[in-house]
Structures are given as structure tokens and as C-alpha cells.
Amino acid sequence: MQKFIKIALLSTVAALSIGAAQAQENVVWWDFLSGGDGVRMKALIEQFNTEHEGEITIQPTTLEWGTPFYTKVQTSAAIGEGPDVMTYHLSRVPLGVESGALAEISTEDLAGVGLSADTFAAANWEAGQSDGKQYAVPFDIHSIILYYNKDKLAEAGLLGEDGKPTGLDGAENFMAALEKLKAVSDTPLSLQTSGDGTPWRVFYSLLGQQDGVFLGEDGTFFPDETIPKAVKAVETMASWVEGGYAPALTEYENSVALFTSGESALHMNGVWEVPTMTDLAAKGELGFEWGAIAIPTFFDHPATWADSHGFAIPNNVGKEMTPEKKAAVLEVISWFNENSLAWADAGHIPAYSPTRESEEFKTKEPNATYSILADTAVFDPKSPLAGVASPVYDAVANYISPAMNGEMTAQEAIDEMKADLQDQAD
CATH class of the missing domain: 3.40.190.10 (Periplasmic binding protein-like II)
Incomplete structure (x- = not known):
């Protein structure tokens, strides 16, 4: 009888355990x-x-x-x-x-x-x-932003009383600011200039600031009216390298290191590097005071690549x-x-x-x-060819990055990128 009661109790416990596991x-x-x-x-x-x-x-x-x-x-x-x-x-x-x-x-x-x-x-x-x-x-919303070295910007007269950069909006003003920063920094601007990630994000932002259409509703990449805007965006990016403000053929990791080492005054990259800056500063390993703002408005209105x-x-x-x-x-x-x-x-x-x-x-x-x-985000075009690690990113590495580094003209880059993506879409 006692054995039966013990078995019954064990069975009840097992059943309760199974019920808990299922819950x-x-x-x-x-x-x-x-x-x-x-x-x-x-x-x-x-x-x-x-x-x-x-x-x-x-x-x-x-x-x-x-x-x-x-x-x-x-x-x-x-x-x-x-x-x-x-x-x-x-x-x-x-x-x-x-x-x-x-x-x-x-x-x-x-x-x-x-x-x-x-x-x-x-x-x-x-x-x-x-x-x-x-x-x-x-x-979340993650986008590219502009990191800045407050010490270098202050030295160049580009830091406002609120501790934020001044005089960076407008493509010409940005170039003028880079020229001022040349006096206080060997590398005024660091960004990835080799590969796909940052070049795509900057290009798409500059295109969006001009209301350029990357992919038309009819499936056309770079509709005719957008081509001059796309060329202008690439030419602007290439001018930073050609002017000696941003180093050519820079890989992603090196672009970050140029800023964290204190060599670059400005750094264009995604918000995901904020923890890098925060953690280095907390350890006392950054060596300067930093900040971050939305990237400047180079053209008609604010617009920034986002995912x-x-x-x-x-x-x-x-x-x-x-x-x-x-x-x-x-x-x-x-x-x-x-x-x-x-x-x-x-x-x-x-x-x-x-x-x-x-x-x-x-x-x-x-x-x-x-x-x-x-509020100003421009998300990637809706296409199976677009997005992270996509054919669009490959095309950027094959055409826009070379144009940034003077290996082809901006017009050639857009013409070849358009033909490449259109061929894959069709």
C-alpha cells in the first residue's frame, strides 16, 4: 500500500513537472x-x-x-x-x-x-x-553620422559655444572647413574609401539630399533625370580624396583607427561606433573629447541613409x-x-x-x-538587389569606390553601375 502511495505521489510530481515544462x-x-x-x-x-x-x-x-x-x-x-x-x-x-x-x-x-x-x-x-x-x-534606426574631435575643431575655429561644429553645411562650406582643419590635422576627414559600406551610405545620403531616385517605380536604376545628381554625389565624395582631406583606399577598420588615434578631426561612419568611442573614453584611452552629429546637409535638404x-x-x-x-x-x-x-x-x-x-x-x-x-532617414531602395551585403553593395565597391579614388570618372561609375544593376534586374 505504501509502495502504491509512493508511486502515485511520484507520478503526480512528474505530471506537475511536465506541466511546468510545457508552460x-x-x-x-x-x-x-x-x-x-x-x-x-x-x-x-x-x-x-x-x-x-x-x-x-x-x-x-x-x-x-x-x-x-x-x-x-x-x-x-x-x-x-x-x-x-x-x-x-x-x-x-x-x-x-x-x-x-x-x-x-x-x-x-x-x-x-x-x-x-x-x-x-x-x-x-x-x-x-x-x-x-x-x-x-x-x-532601431541606425544611420551614418559625423564624429568630431572637439579639440581640433576648436583649434580650427569650427566649434560653437554649445560644443558642436559650425560652418559644415553646404558642399562648398564643408570643403572650406576641411581646408581649415588641414592646418591642425594631417587627416581632416577619415572614412572608408575602399569597399562598399560607408561609400554606399554616404553616396545614398548625398543622392537623397538632392531628391535623386536610385530605383524608379518601373524598375529602372538611375532614371535619366537622376543621373546628373548621382554624378554630383560621387564627384563630391571624390573631391575629399583628391583634395588630400581624406586618405585614399582606406579600409573600414583603418578609418576608425585614424579617428580614435586623434589623427583625424572628423570621421563619417555609422552610429554603431558610438560604443567604441564611449568605451575608449571611459578607459582614458581616447585622448580627446569627442562628439557626434547628423551628417551635414551638403545639398538641398537634410537626408541621411538609414537602415x-x-x-x-x-x-x-x-x-x-x-x-x-x-x-x-x-x-x-x-x-x-x-x-x-x-x-x-x-x-x-x-x-x-x-x-x-x-x-x-x-x-x-x-x-x-x-x-x-x-525624421530625415532615407531607407534603402526596396529591391532584392539592395540592402546589406547585396548586389548594390558589390556595385558600390566596383564603381563608386574606384571613382572616389580617381580610378574612373564619376560619370563612368554611374553609367557602369546602372548597366550592371539593370542587367541583374532584367
Whole structure:
């Protein structure tokens, strides 16, 4: 009898244990975040898991950024082996939809966790769509900005009483400022002048400031009326190198080192290098006071290239997500947006409007200074050929970067880039 009671009790405990295990949802997570981004994201994941102990646990894996990540997403989703949720560049949504790798996220699903178009900047929200359907939820807005060495700008008479640069707006004024900085710096401006990333982001910003159209509604790259504007953008970038203000054939890492070493007075790069500057300054290893602002308005009006890290759900073929799992995934997406102030420590601008408009963010520097980018952002053209690690980036490396370094004319670069991309599109 006692043995029977003991077995019964053990069975009850086992049943309760199984029930508890079933009550907790394990969410498989993939991201591509390393460096300062990765450190800060890992801290957020730990916070989420602590707050949701016994309910939801994120099981994270970090994969290689760029082409390897998106290739793995496509192949894994096709056989039902993708994660439950993943970070995703909104610029790659067109490719993800075309390849069938992304699941649609319904308006009803998002409304259930308090998310909608009204909680994000319009352009940011639309960047996660294809044909009016939502396939990704924005998490941030990241753009290029202008880092500056306050000591060198002050010495050149280019620092205002508020500690911010003056006299940089307008292509001619910017060149004049670089000339002044030549007297106090061997390298007035550092930026990546070899490869694809920064050259694309600067070019697309300068094109946007002229209302240039990179990809027309009819699928034409660089419509005729845009070609002179595109040429002007490349010529402006090339003038920085030709004038001896920015070093030629500079790789990304070297461009950052030129600024952090104190050699360059200005540095054009993404907001994601803010943690680099912050951490070096905290260690006493920077050697100068720094700041960051939105890149200058060189032409008609403010416009700056932007992309977003967002959250997407893979379309795992043959593996339908349970209602409980979907609820857990949506809670993850909502929680991270509601707690995105901490993500701003990585330099990013929160996509979630309540966070971006909060007093806490408005006093967070340097983010608050360049947060206007949320309103002036020009997101990558919607095309499977565009976005991070895409054929557009390859074309930039093949044509715009060589033009920056005097290896071909700006006109030749745009003509050849147009022909190359049009051939791939057709």
C-alpha cells in the first residue's frame, strides 16, 4: 500500500513537472550582433530571461554578419530548421519575401502586444513591409553620422559655444572647413574609401539630399533625370580624396583607427561606433573629447541613409508555430521595443516612438543630438538587389569606390553601375 502511495505521489510530481515544462516557452533566437552591439544585446537578453523566468526563455545564437547570415536564414527556413525569431535588417526584407524565408506578421498579432504603425516613424515602419504586408518589426534606426574631435575643431575655429561644429553645411562650406582643419590635422576627414559600406551610405545620403531616385517605380536604376545628381554625389565624395582631406583606399577598420588615434578631426561612419568611442573614453584611452552629429546637409535638404535592425519570424516550411510559441515570440518583440532605451547605448535611435520621445532618451548623448535622423532617414531602395551585403553593395565597391579614388570618372561609375544593376534586374 505504501509502495502504491509512493508511486502515485511520484507520478503526480512528474505530471506537475511536465506541466511546468510545457508552460515555459523556449524561444530560439538568432542574431548577427558582435562588438559593442553584441555585448549590449546579450545584456538585454539576460534581463528578459530574468524577468520572464518560468514563462519564456530566449535561447540565443550569434551568427556571422552579412551574406552568411542571410544565406543560412533562407536555407534553414526552407527545411523548417530556422529559429523562432531573429534580428533582421529591414533593407533585406524584399529578398526575404521573394525567397519565401519570412512569415507575415499580422496587424492583429501586433495589436495584441501593443504594437502598430502608430508606434513607429512612418518610413521606419514601411521599411519592414512588402506589398503592404508586415514582415519585420523595427527595433532601431541606425544611420551614418559625423564624429568630431572637439579639440581640433576648436583649434580650427569650427566649434560653437554649445560644443558642436559650425560652418559644415553646404558642399562648398564643408570643403572650406576641411581646408581649415588641414592646418591642425594631417587627416581632416577619415572614412572608408575602399569597399562598399560607408561609400554606399554616404553616396545614398548625398543622392537623397538632392531628391535623386536610385530605383524608379518601373524598375529602372538611375532614371535619366537622376543621373546628373548621382554624378554630383560621387564627384563630391571624390573631391575629399583628391583634395588630400581624406586618405585614399582606406579600409573600414583603418578609418576608425585614424579617428580614435586623434589623427583625424572628423570621421563619417555609422552610429554603431558610438560604443567604441564611449568605451575608449571611459578607459582614458581616447585622448580627446569627442562628439557626434547628423551628417551635414551638403545639398538641398537634410537626408541621411538609414537602415534598421528589426525582428522577423522565419517561414519555417513544414513547421507551423503553435499559438503558445507565437504569443511568446510576440512578447519578445514587444518587450525589446519597450526596453530599447538600453539599446540606445549602442548608438542606435530607438524605433519605438514612446522610447524615442521619452525624457530619458532626449537627455541621452550623443544620440539625442542626431535623433533628427528618424525624421530625415532615407531607407534603402526596396529591391532584392539592395540592402546589406547585396548586389548594390558589390556595385558600390566596383564603381563608386574606384571613382572616389580617381580610378574612373564619376560619370563612368554611374553609367557602369546602372548597366550592371539593370542587367541583374532584367
